[in-house]
Amino acid sequence: MGIVHSLGRLTGRPAGLWHANPGSTIWYFRRERVAVISLLFILCMGIVAVAAPWIAPYPNEGRGEPNILNRLKAPSGEHLFGTDPLGRDVCSRVVYGTRVGLTAALAIVGIAALIGTVLGGLAGYFGGWVDELIMRLTDIFLAFPPLLLAMMVAVVLDPSLMNAIIAITLAWWPWYTRLARAQALAVRERDFVRAAWGIGVHDFTILGRHILPNIITPILVQGTLDLGLAIIYVSGLSFLGLGVPPPTADWGAMISEGRNYIQNGRWWIATFPGLALFLTIMAFNLLGDGIQLATNPRTRGESA
Numbered sequence: 001m002g003i004v005h006s007l008g009r010l011t012g013r014p015a016g017l018w019h020a021n022p023g024s025t026i027w028y029f030r031r032e033r034v035a036v037i038s039l040l041f042i043l044c045m046g047i048v049a050v051a052a053p054w055i056a057p058y059p060n061e062g063r064g065e066p067n068i069l070n071r072l073k074a075p076s077g078e079h080l081f082g083t084d085p086l087g088r089d090v091c092s093r094v095v096y097g098t099r100v101g102l103t104a105a106l107a108i109v110g111i112a113a114l115i116g117t118v119l120g121g122l123a124g125y126f127g128g129w130v131d132e133l134i135m136r137l138t139d140i141f142l143a144f145p146p147l148l149l150a151m152m153v154a155v156v157l158d159p160s161l162m163n164a165i166i167a168i169t170l171a172w173w174p175w176y177t178r179l180a181r182a183q184a185l186a187v188r189e190r191d192f193v194r195a196a197w198g199i200g201v202h203d204f205t206i207l208g209r210h211i212l213p214n215i216i217t218p219i220l221v222q223g224t225l226d227l228g229l230a231i232i233y234v235s236g237l238s239f240l241g242l243g244v245p246p247p248t249a250d251w252g253a254m255i256s257e258g259r260n261y262i263q264n265g266r267w268w269i270a271t272f273p274g275l276a277l278f279l280t281i282m283a284f285n286l287l288g289d290g291i292q293l294a295t296n297p298r299t300r301g302e303s304a
Contacts, residue, residue: 026294035290038283045280049098062092064247072261075268082268084257090268094276096249101280104165105230109223111169116176117219121212123177124184126203135181138174146171150233154242164243168233172226179222183215190214221292228284235277251277 030036048055056062057080067087075082081090123134141149146168153167187193188211196206235252237243244250251273258270 029290029294032290032293034286035294038286038290041279041283042287045098045283046102048095049102052095052099056089056092056095058089058092061088062096062249064088064249072266074266081272082266084254084269085261090254090272093249093254094251094273097251097254097273097276098280100161100244100248100250101231101234101277104161104168104234105227105284107165108168108172108230108234109226111165112172112226113176113219113223115169115173116178117180117212117215119173120177120180120182121184121207121215124181125188125207125211131181134177138177141171141174142178144171147233147236150237151240151242154237159242159245161244161248164234164237167237167242168230172230176219176222180215180219183218184211187211187214217295221288221295224291225285225288228281228288231277231281231284 052062053059058067061067065088067083067089070079070083070087070089071085073079073083073087079089079091081094084090084093119134119138123131144152149171150167153170154164157163157167193206193210196210231251234243235250235255238250238252239256241253241256243252246253254273255270255277258266258268258273261267261269
């Protein structure tokens with residue numbers, strides 16, 4: 001409520017314009033204070049990612065330019081997070097690493113959800129041999145642990161951000177396919193779909209206008225929950241040397257580099273990117289939980 005009134009004062013508009021209708025999804029979501037705070041944190045991270053060249057104290061070092069004269073300096077007023085073995089400002093590297101983490105997570109979840117929703121919708125709506133073909137293909141991919149499959153693909157491909165996205169997406173789309181199929185099976189039996197059948201509406205028209213729009217909400221909720229996990233996977237591949245290649249800033253690669261210096265007292269090299277990774281993942285998880293509570297009629301407002 002305080003945020004709403006503050007926005008009203010800042011914009012010069014009545015605070016009532018920021019109020020959602022009681023009982024709406026947004027109204028329930030606003031009651032999940034932890035989720036709202038998480039959303040604000042994620043929005044701030046998004047701003048940091050977009051404005052990295054202007055926010056980073058040393059933009060060139062954030063992009064990877066070394067500065068050997070300043071190597072391994074402890075946190076200070078000049079370098080808030082210290083410097084790494086190549087003398088690059090860790091704060092600037094963390095800021096630029098935000099770009100990689102958020103971009104990769106959005107791309108992975110977006111592509112996987114799109115593929116999974118379309119294939120799952122087709123399988124659930126048509127059934128028969130279409131369902132069998134899609135689900136058996138899905139089972140083949142599900143036979144491999146997601147991280148192991150992503151590592152196998154990443155090993156075959158050259159290390160790059162695009163290849164890391166491809167590797168993880170190949171491991172994730174089957175989960176969205178199964179979720180979309182289950183939702184499509186339920187929606188297919190609804191009265192409005194049967195009515196559309198009865199008046200001779202084309203199958204693909206029914207699929208596009210009635211099935212897919214009614215299964216998108218659980219997909220969006222699951223996607224929000226998966227964004228944090230996607231960042232973990234991208235950072236994990238980079239930590240193992242299979243993801244984003246140097247000198248591009250990536251939290252996983254920075255942690256991998258910094259772990260070798262922790263025993264020598266240079267704790268800051270791995271600590272700050274690790275803290276950024278932890279807070280971002282936690283924010284996405286809490287946001288996903290809040291959206292899940294706000295969109296599920298059985299749990300709406302139970303934690304408010």
